[in-house]
Amino acid sequence: MSLGAIVVVANAEVDLPRICRNASVLQGEAMPCMEVAGRSITERIIDRYLAAGIGNISLLIEAPLLSGAQPPRVSSPQVSVQVITDIRSAISETLSNYSSEGIEQVFVHWADAYVETDLLDLFYFHAAARQSVTCAYDREGSLPLWLVDCERGDRDNLATVVDRNPQASASYVIQGYSRRFSEPRSLREFAVDILEGRCESRPSGEEAKPGIWIDAGAEIHRGARVVAPAYIGRGSKIMDEALITRSSSVETNCVIDCGTVVENSSILANTRVGIWLDVCRAVVNGSYLLSLARDVTVEIADTSLVRPLLARGRAKSAREWDRIQDHVPSVGTSPALPEAWGFGANLLQD
Amino acid sequence: MYNRGPVIVMELPEQLRQPEVKSFLAGLLPLLETDRPRVVLDCSKVEHIDSAGVEMLLQCLEEAMKRDGDLKLSAVSPASAIILELMRVDRLFECFETSDEAARSFHAFGAIGTPPSQPWYSNSLQPIDLKAAS
Numbered sequence: 001m002s003l004g005a006i007v008v009v010a011n012a013e014v015d016l017p018r019i020c021r022n023a024s025v026l027q028g029e030a031m032p033c034m035e036v037a038g039r040s041i042t043e044r045i046i047d048r049y050l051a052a053g054i055g056n057i058s059l060l061i062e063a064p065l066l067s068g069a070q071p072p073r074v075s076s077p078q079v080s081v082q083v084i085t086d087i088r089s090a091i092s093e094t095l096s097n098y099s100s101e102g103i104e105q106v107f108v109h110w111a112d113a114y115v116e117t118d119l120l121d122l123f124y125f126h127a128a129a130r131q132s133v134t135c136a137y138d139r140e141g142s143l144p145l146w147l148v149d150c151e152r153g154d155r156d157n158l159a160t161v162v163d164r165n166p167q168a169s170a171s172y173v174i175q176g177y178s179r180r181f182s183e184p185r186s187l188r189e190f191a192v193d194i195l196e197g198r199c200e201s202r203p204s205g206e207e208a209k210p211g212i213w214i215d216a217g218a219e220i221h222r223g224a225r226v227v228a229p230a231y232i233g234r235g236s237k238i239m240d241e242a243l244i245t246r247s248s249s250v251e252t253n254c255v256i257d258c259g260t261v262v263e264n265s266s267i268l269a270n271t272r273v274g275i276w277l278d279v280c281r282a283v284v285n286g287s288y289l290l291s292l293a294r295d296v297t298v299e300i301a302d303t304s305l306v307r308p309l310l311a312r313g314r315a316k317s318a319r320e321w322d323r324i325q326d327h328v329p330s331v332g333t334s335p336a337l338p339e340a341w342g343f344g345a346n347l348l349q350d
Numbered sequence: 351m352y353n354r355g356p357v358i359v360m361e362l363p364e365q366l367r368q369p370e371v372k373s374f375l376a377g378l379l380p381l382l383e384t385d386r387p388r389v390v391l392d393c394s395k396v397e398h399i400d401s402a403g404v405e406m407l408l409q410c411l412e413e414a415m416k417r418d419g420d421l422k423l424s425a426v427s428p429a430s431a432i433i434l435e436l437m438r439v440d441r442l443f444e445c446f447e448t449s450d451e452a453a454r455s456f457h458a459f460g461a462i463g464t465p466p467s468q469p470w471y472s473n474s475l476q477p478i479d480l481k482a483a484s
Contacts, residue, residue, distance in 0.1 A: 278438045289432060296428040302367075302400035305436060 003123065004056040004098045004150075005049040005107040009033065009042055010087060022184050022297040025283055025290040031181045032111035033072065035251045035269050037194045037231045038204025038215050041181060042072045042111045047201070049107065050076055052119045056103060058094050060084050088162045095158070099150035108161050110144030112181050114190065116200050117174035122147055129170035133157050138178040142166035145174075176200075184290055184297075188266045188283050191249040195229035203231040203249075215252070224256075233269065253309060270309045277305060357453040359390045359424075366396055366403030375406055382410060387419035390452040394425035404437050411442060420444075424452040 009032045026034070032041045039047070042059065049057050057079045059072065072081070084090035091108065098106050105123060109115070115136060126134040126147045136145040146161050146169070160168045177199040179190050193199050195211070205215030211228025217235040220226060224238040227245035233252040238244060242256045246264040250256060254267045259276040267273060268285040283290040286308030290297045300306050358381050363370050381387060389410070396403075407421075414421040422444045426434070434440040446452035 276438070277436050279436065289436070291428070291432045291435075294428045294432065296432065298429040298432050300400075300433070300436075301398065302402075304401050305433075 002103045003054050003105050003107070003119075004058070004103040005054050005109065006058045006060060006091060006094050007042060007045050007049070007109050007111055008087060008091065009059070009061045009111045021295065022290050024299070025184045025285050025288040025297045027285055027288060029285075031184070031187065034187060035233065036187055036190045036266075037202075037213065037249050038233055038251070039201075040072055041114055041190070043074055044114060044201050045109055045111055046072070046074050046076075046079055048116065049109075049119070050078060054078075054107070054119070056098065056101070058082060060087070060090050060094065062087060088158065091162060092158050095148065095150050103150055106148050106150055108146040108148055110164070113144050113178060114181070114199075114201070115143055115145050115174060115178045116176035117145075117178075118176070122172050122174075125172045126170065129172075131170035133160050133169035134172050135160075135166035135169040137166075137171050137173045140178075140180070142171075143174070143178055143180075147172075184283055185292055185295075187268075188292060191231070191266050192247045192264075195231060195247045195249065197229075205231070205234070239275075255309065272307050272309050274305050274307075356386075357388045357390060357456050359392055359449045359453060361392045361394070362396050364395050364397045366399040366406070368400070368402040371402050371406045375409070378410060379413065382413040382417070382419070382421075384419075385417060387414050387417055387421075388456045389414055389419070389421045390424055390446075390449050390456075391421065392424050392449045393427065393430055396427060396430050399430050399433050401437065404433065404439055407443070408439060420456070422446060422452045422455065424449040 009030060034040060046057060046059065055078050059074075059079060059081045061081065061083050063083055063085050082090065095106060105126065107119065117136065122134065122136065132149040134147040136143040144164060148157055148161055156168065159165070177193070179186060179193065179199075181187070181190070194201055194203055203213035205213045205218070208214045209228065211230070212226050213231045214220070215232065215234040218232040219236070220232060220238040221240045221242070223240040224242040225244070226232065226238065227243070229247050230244045231249040232238060232244065233250055233254060235252060236250050236254040236256070238250070238256045239258045241259040243261045243263075244250060244256065245262070248262045248265050248267070250262065250267045251269040253270050255272040256262055256267065257273060257275040260273050261278050261280070262273070263278075263280045265279045265282045265284065267279070268283065271284050271286055273279060273284060281292045283292065284306055287300050287303070287306055288297055289300055289306060360378060360381075363374060366374070378389075382389065391407070391410070411421045424446045425448060426445050431440065431445075434443070444452070444455065446455065
């Protein structure tokens with residue numbers, strides 16, 4: 001048995017403002033590339049395949065028109081990254097490449113949903129069902145996770161997977177956790193699930209105290225209070241008398257200024273929250289605040305309240321995407337990325 | 351701006367930021383210098399409010415309370431409410447759906463009112479005859 005995986009990050013988010021409310025809080029960033037408790041959804045999906053022992057993983061990223069997104073940080077030689085412009089031909093080409101390498105079945109996973117299931121059980125189900133394509137389901141319906149036979153893969157199978165049409169496939173009902181990312185509030189819900197242990201995925205960094213996860217380079221003032229469960233991201237600063245509580249996550253390179261309370265909220269990467277504020281049931285991204293209680297996103301022009309930090313991280317990610325895009329061909333799959341952009345010997349890493 | 355008996359209802363401008371605050375405050379402060387000022391600020395037209403706008407609201411509330419009056423808000427949009435919550439001042443203001451409701455809320459309390467010279471919570475007040483008041 002030889003298995004492979006294709007993780008697809010599509011730029012569907014470009015259309016998000018038309019199809020879902022509050023998309024402005026994302027500021028054009030692709031949700032699968034956004035950090036939740038220290039790791040992006042894409043990175044968490046790849047972690048699952050690596051943990052399952054799948055030796056060949058292709059990450060297909062649709063040409064990032066949006067340079068704000070954070071490039072994925074995965075340091076494994078088993079993962080190859082390709083920036084693509086045509087999803088159909090890229091998946092087709094990757095499947096045929098896998099087939100020529102002797103890989104019989106491939107998981108195709110669109111990164112707009114995170115799924116925790118027994119991949120081996122899914123494989124056995126697929127083999128027993130004698131179908132060339134199997135689609136995973138949960139209680140809400142079909143998930144964007146497929147198991148496809150490489151050898152038997154024909155145009156119909158490809159259309160089933162690319163068009164995400166589960167009708168022409170076997171149906172596998174997952175037993176584990178799943179989370180779809182159809183709107184920005186899903187990011188908050190996923191953070192709560194991670195912090196409260198509702199899924200197997202854990203916050204990044206070190207568990208400094210039970211339920212309090214602190215990532216590398218984070219600074220918490222002696223006078224600040226962090227109540228579990230909570231996550232403080234890489235390089236973030238929590239100032240004097242600030243309070244982080246009720247499953248809040250403060251992602252990479254944020255500043256929570258003196259006396260501010262962050263309660264049941266997610267502060268997305270590169271955001272500064274001003275002094276003596278009350279952020280409750282919200283997702284804050286730069287100068288945008290999504291109130292989950294009111295289901296409204298506001299852009300806050302007053303930089304003394306909240307503002308984006310044009311930090312090294314964001315500028316660096318923009319440069320990284322620019323460099324990746326230099327290798328995007330006009331149609332179809334890009335050639336393999338130069339060594340510097342492959343995972344392992346990897347400029348994507350800090 | 352218009353008067354409804356003892357209650358002053360005033361519309362806030364669309365932009366309640368640093369540049370607009372000064373001129374608005376110049377118009378409002380004299381109205382707060384009366385005895386027991388009762389003011390409703392109609393927020394229905396407010397599109398943007400920043401920390402300067404919130405500070406102005408607090409200043410007006412303080413002035414009204416100094417003179418045993420009150421300042422209430424009406425038709426607060428979700429976006430404005432979020433800013434008030436963010437700055438922890440939402441709980442300082444009574445908020446109503448409409449200016450009429452806000453104005454009525456003053457009268458509801460005033461029906462059995464106390465002499466303006468005395469605070470309503472004073473122990474030295476004579477017992478109120480509720481039958482007579484109603």
